[in-house]
Amino acid sequence: MKTVLVTGGTGTLGRAVVEHLRRAGHGVRPLSRHPDPGDPDAVGVDLRTGAGLGRALEGVDTVVHCASSPAGGDIESATHLVREVRAAGTAHVVHVSIVGVDRVPLGYYKDKLLVERALEASGLGWTVLRATQFHALVRRICAGAARSPLMPFPDVDVQPVDSAEVASRLARLAEGAPAGRAPDMGGPRVESFRDLARAYLEAEGLRRRLLPLRLPGRTFAAYRAGGHLAPDRAVGRTTFAEYLAR
Numbered sequence: 432m433k434t435v436l437v438t439g440g441t442g443t444l445g446r447a448v449v450e451h452l453r454r455a456g457h458g459v460r461p462l463s464r465h466p467d468p469g470d471p472d473a474v475g476v477d478l479r480t481g482a483g484l485g486r487a488l489e490g491v492d493t494v495v496h497c498a499s500s501p502a503g504g505d506i507e508s509a510t511h512l513v514r515e516v517r518a519a520g521t522a523h524v525v526h527v528s529i530v531g532v533d534r535v536p537l538g539y540y541k542d543k544l545l546v547e548r549a550l551e552a553s554g555l556g557w558t559v560l561r562a563t564q565f566h567a568l569v570r571r572i573c574a575g576a577a578r579s580p581l582m583p584f585p586d587v588d589v590q591p592v593d594s595a596e597v598a599s600r601l602a603r604l605a606e607g608a609p610a611g612r613a614p615d616m617g618g619p620r621v622e623s624f625r626d627l628a629r630a631y632l633e634a635e636g637l638r639r640r641l642l643p644l645r646l647p648g649r650t651f652a653a654y655r656a657g658g659h660l661a662p663d664r665a666v667g668r669t670t671f672a673e674y675l676a677r
Contacts, residue, residue: 434458435605436491436521438478438512439498441467443567444527447598448495452605462487463498479504481511488519493605496526501539509546513553523556525605527597530561530590530615534658537650556609562597563590563617563661566674569624573631582639584628585646587654590661591627592618593669617661619670627671634675 435452439445440461452459459472466473474487478498488494494516499505516524532544550557569591576582600616625641632639645651653659669677 432456432458433492433606434460434490435493435495436460436462436474436487437495437497438462438508439496440473441465442497444565444594444598444601445495445497447595448497448601448605451599451602452495455602455606457606460487460491478508478511481515484511484515485518488515488521491519491521493523493525494521495601495605496524497601499527499543503542505539505542506545506549509549513549513555516555517553521555523558523605523609524550524553525558525560525601526550527601528559528561529659530563530617530661530664531653531659532561535650535653558604558607558610558613560597560601560604560613561615561661563592563615563659563667565594565597566591566618566669566671567594569627569671570631570675573628576628577632577635577637577639580639581642582628582632583642583644584624585651585654586643587624587651588621588657588660589624589627590618590621590659590665591671591674592616592667593674596667596669615661615664616666617664618667619665621657621660621662621665622671630672630675634672 437445441463449459449461461473464477466475476483528543532540
């Protein structure tokens with residue numbers, strides 16, 4: 432059995448990773464800025480400063496790095512993590528990334544790609560899993576757009592995946608040896624956002640007029656071209672409609 436530190440351990444993805452690893456018998460330390468006071472193994476560390484990270488890594492065999500923020504700070508967090516993991520002698524870092532970080536010129540994606548490259552150049556044992564967009568993200572976009580009687584949606588295809596299934600895959604990767612770039616993980620279907628918006632409205636019992644949006648620029652063009660999709664890696668099982676029904 433291993434001792435595993437899970438960054439972002441109180442988030443949706445990180446919490447599920449913690450649960451998978453604990454059920455498998457591993458010792459797990461969930462790390463976050465706001466640790467669960469009811470979890471005796473939880474540790475409070477702000478990765479953006481790195482204060483206390485060295486102590487949290489003592490005796491850790493593997494790190495699963497789930498902490499992330501579209502608002503920024505991922506590069507600073509990864510810099511502190513790589514430095515302290517190297518100092519602690521931790522054998523393996525598993526990092527979750529996003530399908531298309533090397534094809535879609537979105538700022539958040541660029542940061543994710545830089546973190547991948549930092550791990551590759553670190554000299555550490557590493558594994559990177561890229562996943563498509565989570566069901567929860569699509570639902571959140573739909574919920575925000577549905578506040579208006581005229582519901583706008585991005586006129587693109589999406590391949591949403593269940594975060595619980597990604598968590599299961601990350602846990603299995605953490606149990607193994609460093610694997611470098613793992614095969615991408617996509618949801619079971621590539622679907623138009625229009626169809627996903629309709630599924631959301633039906634599940635919520637709402638009636639809205641749908642308004643497709645196409646934006647100028649390279650980022651939206653990359654989405655339109657499918658740069659964020661992995662149709663050949665449609666290994667997820669839960670569809671968006673099934674997620675909503677659950």
